[in-house]
Amino acid sequence: MIKTILHQMWNERRLNGWLFLELMAVTVFLWLAIDPLFILMSRDRISPGYRAENLYKVEMIAYKKTNVKYRAEADNDSVYAAVFRNAFETVRKIPEVQYVGTCLMGNYPCGGALSSTYYTIDSTQTVDGKEKEVFCVKYSTSMAEGDDWPATLGLIDAQTGEPLHIVRNENVNNLLVSRAFAMEALGRINVSGEKIGQQEDKYNICGVYEDIQRDIYANPAASVIEIEPALRNDFSLLFRIKDGVDREAFEKRFKEEYAQRLAGGNFYCKGIVSNEAERKNFIEWRGYGNTYRLQSALTMFAMLCAFLGVVSTFWMRANARRRDIGVMRSVGASSGRIVAQFVTEASMLVTVAFIVVLPLLMHKVYAMGFADPLDSFLSRHDEKSDYIHDVAWMHFAAVSFITYIIILLVAVVGAAIPARRIARILPSDALREE
Numbered sequence: 001m002i003k004t005i006l007h008q009m010w011n012e013r014r015l016n017g018w019l020f021l022e023l024m025a026v027t028v029f030l031w032l033a034i035d036p037l038f039i040l041m042s043r044d045r046i047s048p049g050y051r052a053e054n055l056y057k058v059e060m061i062a063y064k065k066t067n068v069k070y071r072a073e074a075d076n077d078s079v080y081a082a083v084f085r086n087a088f089e090t091v092r093k094i095p096e097v098q099y100v101g102t103c104l105m106g107n108y109p110c111g112g113a114l115s116s117t118y119y120t121i122d123s124t125q126t127v128d129g130k131e132k133e134v135f136c137v138k139y140s141t142s143m144a145e146g147d148d149w150p151a152t153l154g155l156i157d158a159q160t161g162e163p164l165h166i167v168r169n170e171n172v173n174n175l176l177v178s179r180a181f182a183m184e185a186l187g188r189i190n191v192s193g194e195k196i197g198q199q200e201d202k203y204n205i206c207g208v209y210e211d212i213q214r215d216i217y218a219n220p221a222a223s224v225i226e227i228e229p230a231l232r233n234d235f236s237l238l239f240r241i242k243d244g245v246d247r248e249a250f251e252k253r254f255k256e257e258y259a260q261r262l263a264g265g266n267f268y269c270k271g272i273v274s275n276e277a278e279r280k281n282f283i284e285w286r287g288y289g290n291t292y293r294l295q296s297a298l299t300m301f302a303m304l305c306a307f308l309g310v311v312s313t314f315w316m317r318a319n320a321r322r323r324d325i326g327v328m329r330s331v332g333a334s335s336g337r338i339v340a341q342f343v344t345e346a347s348m349l350v351t352v353a354f355i356v357v358l359p360l361l362m363h364k365v366y367a368m369g370f371a372d373p374l375d376s377f378l379s380r381h382d383e384k385s386d387y388i389h390d391v392a393w394m395h396f397a398a399v400s401f402i403t404y405i406i407i408l409l410v411a412v413v414g415a416a417i418p419a420r421r422i423a424r425i426l427p428s429d430a431l432r433e434e
Contacts, residue, residue, distance in 0.1 A: 019313055023353035023407065026306045031361055031403045033302035036371035037295050038399050040217070042389040044292075049212030049220055050109060051154030051240075054098075054247070055275040057111075058087060058237040063266045074265035080233035083264040090261050091239050092146050096250050098242045101149030104140045105234045108153070109213055110275065110282045115139070119185070119224070120197040127187040134185045136178075137214045137223040142231045143172045150176065150209065150225065152240050158182070158189050158208040167206070171227045174206040181222035182208050216283055219385050238275075247274075291373050307410050314346060314414030318422060339419045346415035350408050358400065370395055 060083075063070040092100045106113030115138045123131040141149035143166065150164040157164045158179045175196070182189045182205075185196065194205045203226070211220030241250060255271050262269035283289045370389075388394045 019317065020349060020353050022309065022313060023350055023411070024357045026310060027354055027357045027403060027407055028360065030302055030306050030406060031399060032364075032371070033299045034403055034406075035399050036373045037299040038395075038402065039371060039389045040292055040295060040373060042387065043217040043219075046213060046217070046219065046387065048109060049155075049210050052109075052275045052279060054241045054243065054245070055153065056239055056241065056272045057108075057275065057278065058091060058239070058262065058272055059270040060084070060087060060237065060262065060267050061270045063268070069268075070266055077233060079265040080267075083262075083267050084233055084235065084237070086264055087237055087262040087269070088144070088146070090258060091237065094239075094254075094258065096241045096245045098240050099148050099152040100146055100237070100239045101152030102142055102144070102147055102231055102235045102237055103149055104231065105236050107139050108236060108238065110216065110278045111236060112282070114214065117198065119203070121185045122197070125186055125194060125196075132185070134181060134222060136181050137221055139223065139225045140228055140231065141166070141225060142235075143168070143227055143229050144231075149238070152238050153212070154240065155209040155212070158210050159192075164207060164209050166227060171206045172229055173203070174227055175203045176207045176209055176225040176227070177205055178209055178211045178220070178223045180211045180220060181224055184222050216279060216286065216288055219387060219390065295373055303406065306407070307413075310407070310410045311414035311417075314411065315418045318342065318415065318418035335420060339416050342415040342419035343412050346411040347408060350404075350411045354404050354407065361400070362396070365392070365396060 088100060088102065091097060103111075104113070104115060107115050116136065117138045118133045118135045121132045121134060123129055126132055139149075141147060145168075148166050150166060155164040156162070164176070177185075177191065179189055182191045185191075186194060189208050191205050192207060195202050196205065197203070206227075209225075212223065213220050214223065241247070251272060251274075259269040259271055283292075370392075385391070388398055
């Protein structure tokens with residue numbers, strides 16, 4: 001059958017030539033439309049590295065000086081410390097609460113704030129024997145009794161695979177580092193006990209946790225958690241409720257029963273907000289949601305245009321060959337064989353057109369890079385990444401494969417439906433209509 005198909009395609013080379021050019025144009029069009037959506041979907045599948053479910057933040061709000069409830073005598077550090085300590089202890093004693101943790105204000109995943117720094121690695125510790133500086137995201141938590149920020153976030157110990165906790169009276173003024181930091185700094189994750197520097201200070205690494213995202217759609221970056229004796233008064237209070245707790249009922253009860261107990265000085269408790277809700281709000285606030293929806297709509301529109309264009313062309317091509325189909329039917333060819341021939345022809349045309357256009361797409365990627373719809377939103381560093389959207393050959397192969405499959409399916413549908421419809425007509429009717 002292949003020999004017959006090749007002969008038929010050569011005889012209709014002018015018609016097939018126009019179809020071939022159309023398939024090339026559609027391939028480029030679809031590839032460029034799929035690429036940015038592929039990046040978004042790939043980043044969307046990155047694990048945040050912590051457990052967003054059952055994680056809450058207490059919203060402590062300060063009265064403005066213009067508010068009638070503001071009291072000047074309560075505007076001092078000692079009152080602030082007492083208010084936040086009361087909030088911490090009150091939340092800690094709630095029966096449904098499993099862990100409580102603090103960090104600098106907003107310095108937690110999707111918290112809206114970001115702190116960064118660098119640490120110096122001595123030449124005796126590095127693989128290549130050269131001193132290096134490692135840039136990283138920095139989180140800070142306290143050693144206060146009951147404060148277990150790693151467990152509150154649900155961080156995992158990279159060495160044991162178990163939940164990570166602060167070891168009381170041992171971790172103070174030490175560092176927990178992420179897997180990415182450990183690998184970049186020392187080339188391994190068994191780094192507990194190593195000392196690294198920051199200006200004139202030296203810090204002892206007391207544990208390694210699995211990487212966490214610092215931002216929505218961002219690759220997990222090197223990060224550290226500095227464990228201090230106590231935090232300043234401007235800290236965020238987070239807590240995790242136990243598994244199985246009715247979240248809706250708990251949120252309602254917290255607002256009615258506990259929120260007023262947390263008020264003091266010039267602060268009041270607005271309520272609590274789940275980290276899942278914060279992630280959703282963060283997506284909309286940063287414009288990621290609109291970008292995702294817009295890119296999805298553009299890609300779907302491109303696919304619809306490709307489908308309508310290719311299907312209509314194959315439909316007209318099949319109608320133009322009604323006589324050939326009638327002759328084939330008259331000599332005993334089954335409708336299934338006729339459909340198979342048309343589908344094979346379409347598949348061969350699509351495959352050849354795709355192969356021919358690949359060098360053009362490679363040149364585009366080489367000259368201009370891949371689409372990156374979040375570049376205007378994200379502040380990214382040039383860290384190495386093994387994610388598929390950051391490995392050039394894997395990225396190109398994945399988008400090309402998806403594009404090929406879509407074009408192939410469209411061509412198969414466009415060739416099979418009209419061919420099947422015409423093949424069902426009696427041979428005499430097909431020849432008479434011709």
